[in-house]
Amino acid sequence: MDAKDMGQDLEKVLVTEEQITTRLKEMGARIDADYAGRDLLIVGVLKGAVMVMADLARALHSPVEMDWMAVSSYGAGTTSSGVVRILKDLETDIQDRDVLIVEDVIDSGLTLSWLVGNLKSRGPKSVEVCTMVRKPLALDVDLDVRYIGFDLPDEFIVGYGLDYAEKYRNLPFIGTLAPHVYKND
Numbered sequence: 743m744d745a746k747d748m749g750q751d752l753e754k755v756l757v758t759e760e761q762i763t764t765r766l767k768e769m770g771a772r773i774d775a776d777y778a779g780r781d782l783l784i785v786g787v788l789k790g791a792v793m794v795m796a797d798l799a800r801a802l803h804s805p806v807e808m809d810w811m812a813v814s815s816y817g818a819g820t821t822s823s824g825v826v827r828i829l830k831d832l833e834t835d836i837q838d839r840d841v842l843i844v845e846d847v848i849d850s851g852l853t854l855s856w857l858v859g860n861l862k863s864r865g866p867k868s869v870e871v872c873t874m875v876r877k878p879l880a881l882d883v884d885l886d887v888r889y890i891g892f893d894l895p896d897e898f899i900v901g902y903g904l905d906y907a908e909k910y911r912n913l914p915f916i917g918t919l920a921p922h923v924y925k926n927d
């Protein structure tokens with residue numbers, strides 16, 4: 743599949759590459775100010791958060807540490823199974839650390855509520871959340887999200903780290919897929 747084919751699979755663009763870049767600069771400035779003089783650890787949730795971690799880290803001016811967790815609740819489908827599995831744990835001991843979890847999307851909120859609880863049980867100084875996209879369902883969950891890129895409607899989205907059956911993560915923008923892509927589901 744080449745880039746042209748990938749473009750043909752899209753229905754509409756919801757957030758452009760330029761909008762993402764602008765928003766990340768704003769979020770980076772806020773995070774720099776909020777954590778000034780502190781030793782921040784940013785934790786990316788694989789695989790979706792790879793793009794936002796890479797770009798957010800470069801939008802920050804302080805020398806943060808970066809670590810990764812892999813948890814999966816979606817598999818190949820488009821709805822959350824509700825069962826969160828740790829596929830890869832942190833390498834960092836987060837006791838007494840300021841931790842910022844970085845996500846691509848908060849949809850049902852199930853993954854993040856579980857993850858925040860899990861990390862808080864390890865005795866960190868603080869745990870906050872930064873996400874590129876938040877969907878409306880997440881508002882029903884008791885979850886405090888400090889940094890939000892975009893509030894988007896309840897549609898399945900791809901691009902900028904977000905996948906459909908592991909594909910389309912490498913689109914530089916966020917959009918929805920054309921119905922023919924889901925046809926064989």
Ligand SMILES: O=P(O)(O)OC[C@H]1O[C@H](OP(=O)(O)OP(=O)(O)O)[C@H](O)[C@@H]1O
Pocket residue numbers: 787788789790791813814815816817822845846847848849850851852853854905
């Ligand atoms: O708010 P929720 O409804 O729980 O959904 C959000 C989570 O689902 C996606 O991950 P997924 O499990 O698909 O793994 P991936 O990042 O490897 O795509 C996404 O990256 C978030 O981690």
Ligand code: HPA
Pocket residue numbers: 816847849850897898899900904905906
């Ligand atoms: O809309 C979405 N797209 C891709 N992955 C996701 N994981 C939760 N919601 C989504």
Ligand SMILES: [Mg+2]
Pocket residue numbers: 790816817904905
């Ligand atoms: Mg996924």
